[in-house]
Amino acid sequence: MLREFLPFTFSLEASTIAGACLWAFALYIGVAPLRETILNGLEQWMNWAERSLYFSEEEYEKDKEIRESKSAFSASLLSIVPFLIFGAGCNFGVEWGLGHSWAISLGVMACAGCGVYELGRLDGAQSNEEE
16 A cells, blocks of 8 residues: 555565664663653653643643653653664664674674663662662
């Protein structure tokens, strides 16, 4: 159906999509402070946009908790998009530089490495709080 609307054709292989998603997941785990910044910014923007739709304060305060939780959920879904874009770029760079077979392998290794880094970062933050 998408082919009917686009005047050109392009093909994506399943391994390219898998590699891009692996790199996106590694970046999502590895740069947690940036992830939280993007998430908080999107959530604040959505709450501000939702607030601008109401004329009276009473109407706005009536369902405020429900709308804020909806905004938090939507922001968490939208915060994935930049990481998918950068993950696709990393996957393309690895495919271009090292070949098609290395993209998924390095994506898996990046996921494992970023996961270990995040566990260490959280453990370090927890031990600093205890002191």
